[in-house]
Amino acid sequence: MEYNSSLPIYLQAANSIKRDIVTGKLSPGVKLPSVRELAVAYTINPNTVSRVYKELEMEGVCFTRRGMGTFVTEDPGKVRQLKEEMAGTLIREFLEGMEQLGFSRAETIGLLEEKQSK
């Protein structure tokens, strides 16, 4: 995994897991790797991984069963919500980029429709 080292690593790793959940690479209810396994797999510090899991748990994306590990949420509503959040982020970034290039919202939508009809 590639990281931007000016941004908190735990947020980047958490986003990577969220993406895997949204795309179905990680199924609902599946057990996530242990802290140590994920640390080695991502070559990041285990303390950072603990923070990733804590963050995902706080957001309701994952849950912990005592002594058993961390699992992906089984709530389909949560997965849908994650998907919408991610789509929202992509669209916001795209619109900001277009705005910086000087396109009005209407022009941007026009361009999108043109692309789609081709």
Added chain:
Amino acid sequence: MILESREATKKYGSKTAVNQVSLQLEPGLVYAMLGPNGSGKTTWMKMVAGLVKPTSGEILYQGNPIGKESRKEIAYMSTEPYFYSWMSVADVGKYYEDFFEDFSMEKYRQMISRMELTEDMKAKKLSSGMMAKLKIAVTMARGARLYLLDEPLNGIDLLARDQIMKSILEAIDPDVTLVVSSHLVDELERVADAAIFMKDGILAKQCMVEELRIDEHKSVVDLYREIYGHGGEEVC
């Protein structure tokens, strides 16, 4: 706290290699010790390992001065080659087993096979990358509480670096503390909990790295540039 350095100073004649360095190490954390050549990293590590005595100040391990007892729990990997040239990889393991009670031959064998070394290889015939892997394997096969790794990533290729990084990551435990020195600042960026910056023998700065990113949106490399005026690429 596992280790405390209280104004530790080491002078060699008129040269001060380490100048009143005060810092504390907490268990369970990985410290990146950064700074150019001659900034005092190695001398400080040698003082912690008990190989060099401070000229003034002191270093306490679990509250006691460095000595015979601390050496049982502190594993130090130096940059200098320290195996006899006639030794085979198996001999190196036996040598360590005789020296250190916490050495696990089983763990050593696992590590050397994973690192694609074989027991019959002779130390003198190893490439620099293989030697770096052997040094890490024999050091990490100890069950130490504090590991001091001096430049474990220096002068080796990317693949060997990954393997060494893995061995370092696997050793991390709530009861274990690691201090890893390097010129390759960005290599340690993702692995370190905290960074210690040494400059001209002085402790220039110490910080937690995720907090640095969260609070100041800075990477360790960014901070390194601020402190030394370059990113560490041109040294080595």
